[in-house]
Amino acid sequence: MASALVIFKPDAAHRLAVRDALWAWLREERGWKLSGLTWYRPPAELIQSHYDFLQGRPFFPWLVDFMTALPVLVGRVEAEPAGLDSMRYELGETRIAESRPGSLRERFGIWGGINCLHLSDSPASGDKETQLWGRYLDLTHGSATLEPAGERPDHTFHLRSLFNQVAARSHTELATQEATKLLNAETDLTGDGFGALCRILLGAIG
Ligand code: DAT
Numbered sequence: 001m002a003s004a005l006v007i008f009k010p011d012a013a014h015r016l017a018v019r020d021a022l023w024a025w026l027r028e029e030r031g032w033k034l035s036g037l038t039w040y041r042p043p044a045e046l047i048q049s050h051y052d053f054l055q056g057r058p059f060f061p062w063l064v065d066f067m068t069a070l071p072v073l074v075g076r077v078e079a080e081p082a083g084l085d086s087m088r089y090e091l092g093e094t095r096i097a098e099s100r101p102g103s104l105r106e107r108f109g110i111w112g113g114i115n116c117l118h119l120s121d122s123p124a125s126g127d128k129e130t131q132l133w134g135r136y137l138d139l140t141h142g143s144a145t146l147e148p149a150g151e152r153p154d155h156t157f158h159l160r161s162l163f164n165q166v167a168a169r170s171h172t173e174l175a176t177q178e179a180t181k182l183l184n185a186e187t188d189l190t191g192d193g194f195g196a197l198c199r200i201l202l203g204a205i206g
Pocket residue numbers: 051054059063093094095112113114115117118119121
């Protein structure tokens with residue numbers, strides 16, 4: 001069996017309808033077993049180590065801000081290597097514009113690297129990542145309870161269209177305002193937390 005680290009990134013952890021959908025997928029446990037899911041806000045040093053192979057890339061400062069600005073949901077899955085491969089296949093490719101139609105990232109990711117879920121990409125990286133994160137929190141006894149999204153909408157495709165407009169510098173201000181309104185309808189974050197969510201998501205555009 002291989003261990004893998006799973007993280008609901010801030011977009012997935014705080015957009016409630018998206019969180020529900022991803023949680024429903026993870027809970028299916030088709031060939032994998034989930035142990036623990038914990039709310040945790042990672043410090044920058046942890047994210048810098050976790051993504052050390054990306055240091056120096058132009059999006060790296062954004063990536064660290066994205067992953068440290070809000071609490072995320074972290075857990076561990078156990079799977080046969082082939083089971084882990086099929087989970088990664090269902091997850092889809094890294095960048096949303098390139099994610100396979102029907103994959104989780106194509107369905108729920110907003111733009112660029114705002115791609116909702118982290119999942120270790122091999123047994124070797126799973127070992128490394130669960131060991132690293134295990135130094136900061138207990139990955140086996142998570143007891144996060146997830147409130148159901150209730151009537152919260154999922155505006156993924158509309159948000160993707162608006163983010164594309166912001167990226168193309170077309171109606172930048174209006175598209176930003178409209179995206180902020182839609183995000184507000186999707187999340188229960190308020191005040192500084194909501195401000196942080198908007199900053200890290202729109203910050204992906206650079
Ligand atoms: P994955 O998450 O599919 O395993 P990765 O490990 O190569 O992808 O990269 C880690 C994260 O870094 C990824 O989920 C989002 C961000 N990232 C990687 N390449 C990117 C790019 N070209 N543009 C924006 N964000 C990127």
